[in-house]
Amino acid sequence: MTIRAAKFTPEVMLSAPRRSAGIPNSDGSKILYSVSTYSFDEHSKKSEIRMLDVESQQTSLITDSPLARSPTWLGDDSILLLVSTDEGETHVVVGETGDANKWDIVGEIPGPVGDLKIKQIDNDTFAFAVSGKATPDGELFNPEKAKKPLTSGRLYKKMFVRHWDHYVDENRNAIWLGRLTKTDGKFKLSELKNALKGTGLECPIQPFGGGDHFDISSTGFIFTAKDPDLDPAMHTKTNIYFSTASSFWAGDDGIQSIPTPQKIDIVGFEGASTSPVFSPNGKQAAFLSMKTDGYESDKNQLFIIPDTRTPNWVIHALASANGKGAxxxxxSSIIWTPDSTSMYLVAEDNGRICLFAYRFELKPKPDLPLMILKGGSISDVTPLKEGDLFISSSSFIDNSLYSLLPVHNTVPGHVFSLPDGIKSASTTTKYISSQTKNGGMFGLSRKQIDEIHWPGAAKGTKIHAWVVKPSFFDSKKKYPLAYLIHGGPQNSWVNGWSTRWNPAVFAEQGYIVIAPNPTGSTSYGQSFTDAIQGQWGGLPYEDLVLGFEWITANLTYVDTNLAVGLGASYGGYMMNWIQGHPLGRKFKALVTHDGVFSMTGQMASEELYFPFHDIGGTLASSPAAWAKWDPSRFTANWSTPHLIIHSELDYRLTMAEGLAAFHTLQTRGVESQFLTFPDENHWVLKPENSLLWHEVVLDWINGFVGLEKYTEARKRALEAERESMQ
Structure with missing residues (x-):
């Protein structure tokens, strides 16, 4: 980490090194990780793979090739990397930790692959799995060598036509399996086989599926895939499939044959199944599944296969009579303990991503999972050989934290071993490494973060909100309010790092940032999440109104007469809804990023199951429900200055939504601006585009609340710096 900033700005955030989750060796003494840094001076990105020696706290460079990725341990002394070539192929290379300059090519894969997984079978044999696109005939697709079509036309006879940010073509994701063997000190990778060839199945599931959609063991592999008999645009149902054999990885030159995957039936659960994972000994497996088809935010429930020799013997852990789960x-993920007897579960809880311990036992009233680590936002958990846990996480003020959770003392009355002195659902980790020195490199600190609650619109509910203050906060002064509304709507603001919507960026401009989790938010129980159905502009809007009133009455350091509202996706929908309703008159300015203007525009989206579920039917069957929460019905009230942002490659909420909102504002004579990116999707990801996004957004809102425009402040600071150097 070379950046030390007096003030946290968009440039500082976007040019700061971005470190991956850590990959520890077996005892956690050495940590592999990838890190990328963008330079706005050189307009280029630098990528490295490095290794941290925990005891000395020194890092060493493994490679700075931008083509290298997926660092993986082979034992404790060898490292495997995937390296892309100019011809679109992938080289598998192996090197020793003590000789980072010497790499052996141990395998050549004829196309681009990723999501690498390796499982040691014996001292000299490793199971090898990657994902990669397959052509219709089951061969690995290489876009660099593919024959270019003579026409740009595409004919579709069913949905999807396009998904997230790309038009769907004939190639599908597949899992490729092989065997890595060591002979006379040298590794060699066998030819890879398409494990899904001829099945009609696709894994990982697009657009966000990765290594969490499949797993391998000493006896086979397990994965999730969309149900091939259902239209993927209308259904969320995915199935767990299992392929196993006692000699699965055997063969002279690789895997001899791959048994046809067997579907795992789960009676009564028709939604998405995810996160399949084997126990370390390969004798058990576990996965998560949702009950309701068409509802992507239904509750994940835990299922266990107690004996992989009989994979259709599936036990619903933590079951309840009503099917909702105890x-x-x-x-969101499952991590087995090294002894294969218990597991850890990562789950949201009250605006944090936390870690829970659980041991399945067949008894009338099983113990519920016990929280053993309260986030922050935990992104990855790796058990070490002695049972301790290596944790990768972040927070509002720290973009990458590595820590160790010792696991060696038993809590009375519970089956899990936990750190000394723990008697409740919280614990203390051992610090290993912070990318930002706990935010200090950015001039940020934990004292800037607070939490508030207010009574919600629904009886008995309380709305939780995060408060982020400027580092120069003075309780005797008043600051303008930035009211940030999250997307989803089944989502939440969690105490985690973001380079797209980072509350600290707004706070350091001089705002009190309040990020509420209204009705529909996750991490407060499934009933609270489910209550958004049929209520898009109802309960959540009322929660936000009540919150604005509560802030005005209770937070003396917030000037709600100088308030701005911002939101993306569903948050953008809510900005458009607020614009047409009384709360809109409370704001000096609004910002909508990729939001909904007209509910009927949702019919141009790709995953139609989403509006059908949340609104309560199709447009044809429930036109009144679609019209009820349509922001475009209330455009006669639009009068607050409004910035609209929408990108060309957003196929979830199409470009027409942003243009319609902007045109409405312009024709009404409302002060407004429109920002668009032809090369971005639902998110703005490219660093230069993201910097422009922040410049436009901050200039827009600052100008309405009496703060100096961001670009003017930056220009003034640069001029002062130049003068001081003369």
Whole structure:
């Protein structure tokens, strides 16, 4: 980390090194990681793979090739990398930790692959799995060598036509399996086989599926895939499939044959199944599944295959009579303990991403998972050989933290071993490394973060909100309000790092940032999340109105007469909804990023199951429900200055939504601006585009609340710096 900033600005955030989750060796003494840094002076990105020696806290360069990725340990002394070539192929290379300049090419894969997984079978044999696109005949697709079509036309006879940010073509994701063997000290990778060839199945599932969609063990592999008999635009149902054999990885030159994947049936669960993972000994497996088809934010519930020799023997852990599950949290990932007896679950809880411990036992009233680490936002958990946990996480003020959770003392009355002195659902980690020195490199600190609650619109609910203050906060002064509304709507503001919507960037401009989690938000129980259905402009809007009133009455350091509102996706919908309703008159300015203007525009989206579920039917069957929460019905009230942002490659909420909102504002004579990016999707990801996004947004809102425009302040600072150097 070479950046030390007196003030946290968009340039500082976007040019700061971005470090991946850490990859520890077996005892956690050495940590592999990838890191990328963007330079606005050189307009280029630098990528490195490095290794941290935990004891000395020194890092060493493994490679600075921008083509290298997926660092993986082979034992404790060898490192494997995937390296792209100019011809679109992938080289598999192996090197020793003590000789980072010497790499052996141990395999050549004829196309681009990723999501690498390796499982040691014996001392000299490793199972090898990657994902990559397959052509219709099952061969690995290489876009650099593919024959170019003579026409740009595409004919579709079913949905999807396009998905997220690309038009769907005939190639599909597949899992490629092989065997890595070591003979006379040299590694060699066998030819890879398409494990899904001829099945009609696709894994990982687009657009965001990755290594969490499949796993390998000493006896086979397990994965999730969309149900091939259902239209993917209308259904969320995915199935778990299992392929196993006692000699799965055997063969003279690689895998002899791959058994046809077997579908795992789960009675009563028709939604998405994800996160399949084997126990370390390969004798058990676990996965997550949702009950309701068409609802992508249903609760994940835990299922266990207690004996992989009989994969259709599936146990619903933490079951309840009503089918909703005994544990009112929705885990996102499963990590087995090294002894294969228990597991850890990562799940959101009250605006944080936390870690829970769980041991399945067949008894009438099983113990619920126990919180053992309260986030922040935990992004990755790796058990070490002695059972301790290596944790990668972030927070509002720290973009990358590595820590160790010792696991060696038993909590009375619970089956799990936990750190000394722990008697409740919180614990202390051992610090390993912070990319930003706990935010200090950015001039940020934990004292800037606070939390508030207010009574919600629905009886008995309380709305939780994060408060982020400037580093120069003075309780005796008043600051303008930046009211940030999250997307989803089944989502939440969690105490984690973001380079797209970072509350600290707004706070350091001089705002009190309040980021509420209204009705529909995740991490507060499934009933609270489900309550958004049929209520898009109802309960959440009322929660936000009540919050604005509560802030005005209770936070003396917030000047709600100088308030701005900002939101993206559903948050953008809410900005458009607020613009047409009384709360809109409370703001000096609004910002909508990729928001909904007209509900009927949702019919141009790709995943139609989403509006059909949330609104309560199709446009044809429920036209009144679609019209009820349509922001375009209230454009006669639009009068607050409004910045609209929408990008060309956003196929989830199409470009027409942003243009329609901007044109409405312009024809009404409302002060407004429109920012668009032809090469961005639902998110703005390219550093130069992101910097422009921040410049435009901050200039827009600052100009309405009496703060200096961001670009003017930056220009003044640069001129002062030049003068001081003369």
């Amino acid at each position: 544990w009112d949290r929705s885990p």
